[in-house]
Structure formats: C-alpha cells, structure tokens
Amino acid sequence: MGGKVWLPAMAEAGLQYFAWVYSPNLYSRLSTDLTLQHAPAVGPIVFTFDNIDTASAWLRQM
Helix, strand or coil, rough: CCHHHHHHHHCCCCCCCEEEEECCHHHHHHHHHHHHHHCCCCEEEEEEECHHHHHHHHHHCC
C-alpha cells in the first residue's frame, strides 16, 4: 500500500527525495524493501540507509 499509494501521493505533493532509515528489526527492513519494490517508477527518488547521519548527509547533497 505504501509503495502504490503513499509514495505517489507524496510525489504529487512535491516530494522529490526520500531518505528511508531502516529499523533495526529484520522484518521491518524486509517490509520496507517490499514496499519499495511495489513503488511506481514515477515518484520521489528513494534511498535506504542504516543510520540517520548517512541519510541526512545524502539529503543535504540533493
């Protein structure tokens, strides 16, 4: 649902880049990956990260 509904809605609202920080929980990580697999090609550019510092640095570069 997130990949097919939420991410496209966020793109429509103007979101261009999304830094998704993984939870340490393995099942949550798998759920995130599954969500992103179902996201349409048109939408925000989404990258996943293991920590917030790296995610923040990437967003500052964008």
